[in-house]
Amino acid sequence: MFKKILIANRGEIACRVAATARRLGIRTVAVYSEADAHAKHVQACDEAVLIGGPAPRDSYLRAERILEAARAAGAEAVHPGYGFLSENEDFAEACAQAGIAFIGPPPSAIRAMGLKAESKRLMQEARVPLVPGYHGADQDPALLQREADRIGYPVLIKASAGGGGKGMRAVEKAEDFAAALASCKREAINSFGDDAVLVERYVQRPRHIEIQVFFDTHGNGVYLFERDCSVQRRHQKVLEEAPAPGMTPERRREMGEAAVAAARAVGYVGAGTVEFIAEQDGRFYFMEMNTRLQVEHPVTEAITGQDLVEWQLRVAAGEPLPVKQEALQIRGHAIEARICAENPEANFLPATGTLAVYRTPDGAASFEVAPVRVDAGVREGDAISPYYDSMIAKLIVWGESREQALQRLDQALAQTHIVGLHTNVAFLRRAAASRSFAQADLDTALIERERAALFGQPPLALACAAAGAVAHTLAAERHRETADPWSRTDGWRIHGGATRRFDIECEGAHHAVVLEHHHDGSMFLGVGGGERQAFEARARGNGRHDVTLGASRWLLDVYAQGESVSVFAPQGSATVTEVDVLAHAGEGSEGGRVTAPMPGKVIALLVKAGEAVKRGQPLAVMEAMKMEHTLAAPADGVVKELRYGVGDQVAEGDALLDFEAAAPA
Template sequence: MFTLKKSGILLNYGIKYYSTNTNITSISKILIANRGEIACRVMRTAKKQGVKTVAVYSEADKNSLHVNLADESYLIGPPPAKESYLRADKIIEIAKKSGAQAIHPGYGFLSENAEFADLCEREGLIFIGPPSTAIKAMGSKSASKDIMIAAGVPTIPGYHGEDQSMDVLRAEAKKIGYPVLIKAVLGGGGKGMRIVEREEDLEDGVESSKRESQASFGDSRVLVEKYLVHPRHVEIQVFADRHGNCVHLFERDCSVQRRHQKIIEEAPAPHLSEELRQKMGSAAVAAAKAVGYVGAGTVEFILSQDGSFYFMEMNTRLQVEHPITEMITRQDLVEWQLKVAENQQLPLNQSQLKIHGHSFEARIYAENPDSDFLPGTGKLIHLSTPTPSDTLRIETGVRQGDEVSVYYDPMIAKLVVWHQDREKALRYLNSALNDYHIVGLNTNITFLKRLSSHPAFVKGEVETGFIPIHKDSLMKKQETVSNDTIALTALYLLLKDVQDLKETGFVDPTSIWSNLVGFRTNVSLDRTLKLKYKDQLLQVPVKYNRDGKSYLLTIGDQTVEVSGKFVADDGLSAHIGGRYYSNIKVVQIKNSIHIFSDNLQYEFEVPLEIKSKDAGSQTGSLLSPMPGKITKINVKVGDKVKKGQPILIMEAMKMEHTIRSPIDGKVESLPFNVNEIVEDKKVLVVIK
């Protein structure tokens, strides 16, 4: 709990935000040109300030949470972003129609689009963000480096010139020295980023980066930088107003990433001296002032092991991970944005800003960590979360029953925790992850548990290569299941049988005999439960005890007595031998039993079904790992290929995925062409 003298207002799942001025007079209605959790996040602060909110939504989002939270909502177009959330003209039209005076762009989509900021100004609307000049200056990684050099901000060695010929890029990479990092000149989020270790791989890396950059940002230009070994990614939150005030709100460590995208962030950064914190903060403020910055922004640095740091880029918007800064500073950054948009001064100066405690943010994604973190889609059939409070936030834009769509980012939620110090905050994060339960699609929750409890992470020994370095321990597959978990699943089925009998009327619930289902005079009832875990068939002999309330289960060579009952919210309390379980979460979806035990999630099938093979799963064929678009095909029918050879490239969830041959052989068929949309689990190629 935070203990402050100022009064707070409960908002956004329990966090208390504090401000010096809660009266908003100039802006009475804003349009949020975004979707999902960031739209919901902005709406909650706006409503706290008495500001009406307008939502826009695509056809895929018509039943979304952000639509329900808004005071007004308007359909903007079909599901693809370029036909809806990227339609600047439609957004302006709706803003004027609704009477909104300002537009909050959130992050992603149009948030760093200078032309959109200019359009808002021409149409007499307030753009809740920096001026277009700052967006243009910092939107180009090449131009921004020149500005930073002039401002005295340290920059990493690299080439960011206009000549994009392969000969020039090859010569510059050789001059810089391998390994090098190829990056898209525009954009962010890891899109168009490739690490190249050897000169012979440079051309492939450049081509791939350019394709992804063109698809994501409409610009194929790249830059080449020195790739630092074992660096940390530390970013500084900055804020500026139109009165010449600019402050930093300390740092966030975002080193732990997959696919060059952040997955766990924390504030403040571990093992950062106060002297280095001040140096990086001052450099970030200098960077913001160099471009006449206004509003919320983030200056990102690469921090070397020797304490030297280099400017990487500036994100001219609110960051996904801004909640951890809010937690340690006890400020509402969206409220600050609204104040600055109304031409007010910053609520606090640098000397008034202090660090309070420690905060972590874990991003919960629909993805499969065991398959190189491939994004996923599907329905959130079951969703239960830890209880929000003023020290635990759940930033989300979805509810149980919602779909994670192929059209947008697969992030389900951000789990944000705060405690007095790093060690306690980390324990709190692990506990909260254990209480986060999702059924219906693959998630990274189990991976996040492994990551946040890894000994190196616990010590704060973080770097951008953390996941590859510790891959063996982090990617440990869940192959076996404990006898206790099997017993809990069997007990659930036995109790469900009793419950179903009572509900169907076969047992009189008012009778004393209703508690003795399975009772037999002078003999005991025996049966065998069949369960399937992965490819393993489990047969569990059951003997009903004569009390009708407990059972003897034989699992392997162990016989154990079990008893239990259902508790609230899909819970099960149980005695398994000498161990007591107070509340095990169990979710049944048709013939699948999902049980959350030993801080892991297990899925059993019952009764056992022998499923026919998918017609496309024949040896030598490749199925699409998710819905997406074919962007490149490297072979043709009749070609001979080797195992591991790239066959084609798919674009899905804004990322490129290379499909490789599983065997040596000959290409027999290619059912799809370049630019075709492919559904999940469709045959992409057959190799004989």
């Protein structure tokens, strides 16, 4: 076994590898960028080495700096995690030449599976089922258009060297193909340095089912069953579960053996995932192989009881696989939810900011098989920057049945409290509770199909949110009271009671909240002109309040950041603003500009100064968190001035262009 390894990654996977290595008595070396100087993974390791600036190309993608750090630290092996250099054959080759073990497959296997077109040819020879399509080297746009017409629409354009949904577009009709192809190629060259694509038939109502495989250096190979990853947005996974609902033992064996054959065809070693597109009737087709550990590997660990990171370390050290195929069994059901910094209501726009509050479910474990597990590379107070992936944490639950796992997932999400930036936690609760997911009616269009239930839903009831905000304010005021009776803030009067008004904004609407203090100490609360009801609030400490309003009683967790108050209840959550009317007197709005919704880089300007545009017309394209985001005209009008050029970095809120809306007709 190794004595010291370097972890060439960041975030939760670096923390996970460090935890497993420590359990095995292996010392670890972290690498970090200037943006990650105080990151959790740096403190999780025994040593740490600065390798460059915040952008990945200046740090985590600099293979030579990582190898220099490994040699200087005396590391015997490098664990690449996932993303960055984990599927880079040149990096794996450089490790071998430096005499440092690469904890992953041989470079030849990465190369064979890295180019989608080449991998399709190999799979055809290995008799693994394939989707009809074009996988050739000729990338002439006219030829690709003809091939798409031959295959028949809808078709899927995919970056040949890509993954993670980048450089991928579904095209419904021939006239849309050219624009989609150009967008795919642009995103592919920016993400992978290669704009080659392949074109395939777009399977209707497909399920995304992948098989976890593992091979050692002694020729042994197994499959650790399947994961269903059908719930996706922008071709990126949202919810993953194992085993796949509705999977028969016969189909499981057939898919598992096909996955093993696919890996064996390229001389695979280590952990890998063979991804399939599956029809609703069970037919399946090879899609690609990810030659690394996957983000969703914890659900496989949960149902098999195996530690896949430990397997990686042992196999890379030359040990045989610890179990044979016949010894592997499925127990129970596991679901993983990816908690991300993003705004689902704004087309999943990535978010940046500070984790002012980051609370995980009571009793949750980290990096080990447990009924509730949270894998994260962040702590409360950490910043989510624009340089890396938007994932904050992974929440994994296990149950004896899928129904129990779903119940645990909802409860755990309700106990996940994040304040300081937009997240998808509430969206994940709705997705898991949707009819389609609850009944396992799964395909990759589930989010679109359930759009009415998933988007535009009201947050926590206004009365509950307002009661929580008032309870928090009263508790904070009581905390400041002293023995001086004049410091009391309970509204007591010698004669009669007192009335107090709170101005609250929620979901863009203003509401007046009236609190009555009666002489006998009782309180009544009226929200938005509604009937005033008996109100009680008892602080339990650490932001938790026992609140009663009329016949309703809630246990609320409330966190305040300035005027912003976030209220969490078992039923949901909401953020309201307690408006200090006097403090905001005289404020106005800027208007007339289209601003950057997040920090990033301008990669395309689609209009010129003086150009007339229509509402919804694309104006510019930004790149942030490894994704493209198109900014559209907010109304009919004229572009007055462009303030930035292609390639410029912009901060959140920067005015990209001046815009003058047309006068109402």
